[in-house]
Amino acid sequence: MQRRPTLLSSCARAATAAEARFRITVAEPAARASRVIALDEAAAALVRGLAGQHWGGGHFLVYAGELAADGHDGAAADARLTTPDGGQVLLSEELAGADVAVMIATGQAGPEPAEVIGDACAQRQIASAGLVVTNGGRADAVVAALRPNAMVLVVLPDAGDIPGILSALRV
Amino acid sequence: MLRPEINELLTQTGPGTPMGNLFRRNWIPALLAEELPADDCPPVRVKLLSERLIAFRDSDGRYGLIDEFCAHRGVSLWFGRNEESGLRCAYHGWKYDVTGQCVEIPSEPDERQSTLCRKIKLTGYPLVKLGDVLWTYMGDPERAPARPAWEFIRVPAGHAYTSKRWQECNWLQALEGGIDSSHVSWLHSSGLKSDPLFAGARGNKYNLADRKPFFEVVDSEGGLYIGVRRNAEDGHYYWRITPWVMPAFTMIPPRGDHPVHGHFWIPIDDENCWAYSYDYHPVRPLTEAELQAMRDGHGVHNEYVPGTFRPLQNKDNDYLMDREAQRRGDTYSGVKGIAMQDASLQESMGPIVDRSKEKLVSTDSGIIMARRKLWRAVEALRDEGTEPPGVDPEHHKVRSASVVLGKDEAFADACAEELTVRPGIRHSSV
Numbered sequence: 001m002q003r004r005p006t007l008l009s010s011c012a013r014a015a016t017a018a019e020a021r022f023r024i025t026v027a028e029p030a031a032r033a034s035r036v037i038a039l040d041e042a043a044a045a046l047v048r049g050l051a052g053q054h055w056g057g058g059h060f061l062v063y064a065g066e067l068a069a070d071g072h073d074g075a076a077a078d079a080r081l082t083t084p085d086g087g088q089v090l091l092s093e094e095l096a097g098a099d100v101a102v103m104i105a106t107g108q109a110g111p112e113p114a115e116v117i118g119d120a121c122a123q124r125q126i127a128s129a130g131l132v133v134t135n136g137g138r139a140d141a142v143v144a145a146l147r148p149n150a151m152v153l154v155v156l157p158d159a160g161d162i163p164g165i166l167s168a169l170r171v
Numbered sequence: 172m173l174r175p176e177i178n179e180l181l182t183q184t185g186p187g188t189p190m191g192n193l194f195r196r197n198w199i200p201a202l203l204a205e206e207l208p209a210d211d212c213p214p215v216r217v218k219l220l221s222e223r224l225i226a227f228r229d230s231d232g233r234y235g236l237i238d239e240f241c242a243h244r245g246v247s248l249w250f251g252r253n254e255e256s257g258l259r260c261a262y263h264g265w266k267y268d269v270t271g272q273c274v275e276i277p278s279e280p281d282e283r284q285s286t287l288c289r290k291i292k293l294t295g296y297p298l299v300k301l302g303d304v305l306w307t308y309m310g311d312p313e314r315a316p317a318r319p320a321w322e323f324i325r326v327p328a329g330h331a332y333t334s335k336r337w338q339e340c341n342w343l344q345a346l347e348g349g350i351d352s353s354h355v356s357w358l359h360s361s362g363l364k365s366d367p368l369f370a371g372a373r374g375n376k377y378n379l380a381d382r383k384p385f386f387e388v389v390d391s392e393g394g395l396y397i398g399v400r401r402n403a404e405d406g407h408y409y410w411r412i413t414p415w416v417m418p419a420f421t422m423i424p425p426r427g428d429h430p431v432h433g434h435f436w437i438p439i440d441d442e443n444c445w446a447y448s449y450d451y452h453p454v455r456p457l458t459e460a461e462l463q464a465m466r467d468g469h470g471v472h473n474e475y476v477p478g479t480f481r482p483l484q485n486k487d488n489d490y491l492m493d494r495e496a497q498r499r500g501d502t503y504s505g506v507k508g509i510a511m512q513d514a515s516l517q518e519s520m521g522p523i524v525d526r527s528k529e530k531l532v533s534t535d536s537g538i539i540m541a542r543r544k545l546w547r548a549v550e551a552l553r554d555e556g557t558e559p560p561g562v563d564p565e566h567h568k569v570r571s572a573s574v575v576l577g578k579d580e581a582f583a584d585a586c587a588e589e590l591t592v593r594p595g596i597r598h599s600s601v
Binding site: 016017019020021023100102127128129140143144147148150151152153154155156157160161164165167168169170 | 172173385386387388442525530534536543546547584
């Protein structure tokens with residue numbers, strides 16, 4: 001049966017400023033389960049500072065070292081993370097139920113943290129992002145390490161934009 | 172997500188607004204040169220940054236862009252007579268030159284003419300022809316920057332083609348479409364196979380085979396480079412690199428030996444913008460077939476309602492939505508053509524989208540960074556008078572690129588030359 005459109009082009013015609021105010025009235029869902037993880041000492045200082053600000057439930061963490069895999073076939077390596085108050089948690093615990101992991105690094109970071117976190121995210125189908133702060137210098141090694149391990153990689157000349165980026169992502 | 176007050180800061184461009192002041196530090200496209208084709212041709216009404224203006228070309232070939240309304244009684248000078256080196260109001264014959272200076276008030280006694288005329292000057296902005304475009308600078312005349320140096324207006328005549336279309340939404344959501352590389356694999360997927368200005372490039376197969384690209388955003392002097400990589404053969408990545416130069420210039424990565432193309436997104440007012448769409452080839456003239464395809468609305472161009480710059484597919488006709496074509500996969504959205512696929516969705520967001528309600532994800536990082544840079548630049552100009560990125564013509568000398576690189580190569584380093592204008596050398600394109 002031929003369907004005839006009703007209210008032809010009404011959707012597009014209704015695109016007025018007055019109407020736009022009533023769009024997407026659904027409440028913001030519960031905060032995303034975001035994990036912001038510093039990969040090196042300079043990034044750790046940054047992340048500890050960010051942790052004191054008001055966020056939507058994101059966890060702020062510092063990479064503290066890899067834990068060897070337990071030898072079972074297919075078992076992934078895990079890692080220790082520290083919390084801003086000095087506590088310790090496992091990467092695997094933090095990623096359980098996480099929506100996104102945002103890795104923050106400076107030129108000091110080595111390749112290991114990015115690989116461990118990137119592999120863990122890929123295995124769990126969790127989105128991963130990397131923010132690299134160059135502070136006017138080079139950060140080639142950490143950028144290269146993050147490239148295969150972060151779906152999105154942003155290279156920043158300084159840390160000034162990081163709070164804004166995390167806010168935009170509703171961390 | 173943007174707070175409402177920041178959304179207003181970035182979307183409002185009228186006189187006296189911070190973002191309007193940033194636009195007014197730049198030379199911007201005012202109209203196509205073809206709109207004023209001859210001396211003493213009909214004047215053209217132009218609305219830019221919420222200012223109502225009129226453009227004309229006088230008897231001596233000089234271009235002018237002045238306040239649309241006569242100082243006498245507020246009549247539109249569009250009804251005027253363009254004659255004898257000036258634009259004369261049709262109501263009482265007051266006449267203005269290309270700078271907006273009143274030069275004749277015929278009803279006044281001859282001996283008072285010059286005295287009175289000297290006191291009357293309409294707002295006037297410079298209007299210069301570069302390439303196929305007439306450019307204006309609407310800021311402080313004492314601080315006018317050097318003229319633009321975009322490659323598409325610097326290549327020899329015949330190497331470039333420029334069109335424009337009216338887009339019925341705020342400039343920023345149109346710009347954001349230009350740097351949102353993740354939508355290409357979806358919305359424009361059919362165009363990669365069928366559009367004569369895209370089809371046949373080797374890179375297209377990478378686009379179509381890998382729909383979950385990775386993104387890399389890198390700062391540049393004028394704005395950003397947004398790199399999108401997909402898997403290629405033998406441990407290589409296929410990169411498509413889009414430069415954005417503040418505030419409103421984007422350039423799409425090229426495909427094969429097709430001309431390279433991009434856009435300017437220029438505010439008409441806060442709820443409408445001009446999408447200027449250019450195509451050019453750095454080292455050869457465009458072929459007749461390419462030009463015909465562009466005139467027919469292929470690639471980044473579009474068809475028009477005859478006699479206007481309004482797209483033939485527009486909100487009043489549901490963009491000629493074709494559900495059967497959508498079902499068959501001829502087009503992904505059911506709307507024909509790359510340009511109108513974008514415009515239809517961006518206009519559907521409303522005149523000014525409320526960014527406090529959006530749900531951005533990490534793959535939107537290019538958009539997030541562009542907003543951050545605009546915000547910073549607007550505040551730095553407003554609070555400290557800092558010149559924004561993109562004003563310096565050196566920032567205009569950028570290119571997009573599509574390349575295949577080894578997995579360990581950083582595009583910003585590996586493609587430093589490819590991302591810079593090199594006169595006489597072909598663009599880097601796969």
